[in-house]
Amino acid sequence: xxxxxxxxxxxxxxxxxxxxxxxxxxxxxxxxxxxxxxxxxxxxxxxxxxxxxxxxxxxxxxxxxxxxxxxxxxxxxxxxxxxxxxxxxxxxxxxxxxxxxxxxxxxxxxxxxx
Amino acid sequence: xxxxxxxxxxxxxxxxxxxxxxxxxxxxxxxxxxxxxxxxxxxxxxxxxxxxxxxxxxxxxxxxxxxxxxxxxxxxxxxxxxxxxxxxxxxxxxxxxxxxxxxxxxxxxxxx
Numbered sequence: 001x002x003x004x005x006x007x008x009x010x011x012x013x014x015x016x017x018x019x020x021x022x023x024x025x026x027x028x029x030x031x032x033x034x035x036x037x038x039x040x041x042x043x044x045x046x047x048x049x050x051x052x053x054x055x056x057x058x059x060x061x062x063x064x065x066x067x068x069x070x071x072x073x074x075x076x077x078x079x080x081x082x083x084x085x086x087x088x089x090x091x092x093x094x095x096x097x098x099x100x101x102x103x104x105x106x107x108x109x110x111x112x113x114x
Numbered sequence: 115x116x117x118x119x120x121x122x123x124x125x126x127x128x129x130x131x132x133x134x135x136x137x138x139x140x141x142x143x144x145x146x147x148x149x150x151x152x153x154x155x156x157x158x159x160x161x162x163x164x165x166x167x168x169x170x171x172x173x174x175x176x177x178x179x180x181x182x183x184x185x186x187x188x189x190x191x192x193x194x195x196x197x198x199x200x201x202x203x204x205x206x207x208x209x210x211x212x213x214x215x216x217x218x219x220x221x222x223x224x225x226x
Contacts, residue, residue, distance in 0.1 A: 004157070031212035042218050043158075043203070050211070091157050095212040100146045100165040103214060105157030 002026070006092050006106035014114050018080040021109045023092030024073055033103060034067055034077050035091040043091075049075065082113045116141045120204050120217035127224050133191040135220045137178075137204035140185065145208035147171075147180055147187040152201040152219070161189075161202070194224045 005024040013019055025032050033048040047057040052069045060067070064083070069075040079086055089110050093103040121136040139145065146165045150158040162171030167182035178189045187204060204217040 033213075043216055045213070048213060055211070056213075093157070097210050097212060099207045099210055100163070101207075101212060102148055102150075102160040102163060103158075103212070105159065107155070107157045 004092055004094055004104050004106035006090075006109050008109060009107065010110045010112075012112045012114065013082060015083055016081045017113075018078065019082045019086075019111060019113075021077040021090050021092075021111070023075045023077075023106060025075070025092070025094030026104055027073065028096065029094035029104070030097050031095045031103075032069060032075050033093040033095075034075070035093065035105075036088045037091060037108070038088045046077070084113045087111055087113050116145070116206060116208065116215040118204050118206055118215050118217035120202075120220050122220070124221040124223060127194055127222070129196055129224055129226050130193045131224075133189070133194045133198075133222070135189040135202055135204075135222070137187045137189065137217060138185055139187065139204070139206050139215075141206050141208045141215075143208045145206040147178070148205040148207070148214065149176070149178055149187070149189050150203040150205060150216075152203065154200075158203060194222070196224045196226055198222060199224045 007022045034046040046059045047067045049069045067077045089108045091108045093105040095103045117140045148163045149161040151161045152158045162173040164171040164180035170179045201219045203219045205214045207214045
């Protein structure tokens with residue numbers, strides 16, 4: 001089975017540029033999550049979707065961040081404009097419904113904002 | 115609210131040593147409990163899980179028992195290998211909404 005697929009794996013860009021991270025969840029999973037991981041703050045949940053609808057975006061740090069899920073097989077996380085403090089590893093994960101269902105993570109996008 | 119507390123790391127062991135990483139939780143209802151492992155440069159992956167009290171999850175020589183009376187889910191392995199070096203996350207889920215609460219992670223380094 002194909003796992004969660006994220007692209008790009010690495011992104012280096014200059015401050016002020018728009019950044020778009022992409023995620024393809026596992027087919028048949030109804031939940032999709034976006035996380036950010038840094039040494040200072042650890043793993044943070046940014047937003048999650050159920051059946052393509054955003055459920056909780058309280059973890060989105062500010063209005064520069066936005067996420068969409070136009071269909072069941074694709075989601076994007078966009079940062080505009082980007083700032084150096086956005087540098088982190090961003091993970092996408094998906095899961096099926098049920099409290100006993102684990103989350104399946106992609107390998108992440110390592111983002112560096114210069 | 116829900117919370118997960120893991121023993122602070124980093125933990126450094128010699129190969130073949132016994133491993134324990136402590137995890138305690140606070141949650142309403144009857145959560146499912148998980149251990150995830152993150153190898154360098156990769157995402158988190160499920161190591162094992164337990165869905166009700168006294169269940170034991172096991173995988174790759176790792177074990178953890180769901181202890182409701184002590185609200186704990188400690189991870190153990192009898193003999194660690196260098197390849198077990200990774201970050202370990204304890205997590206819980208007590209809704210059908212798929213959302214989990216994660217601990218801060220414990221970094222394990224195993225030396226030959």
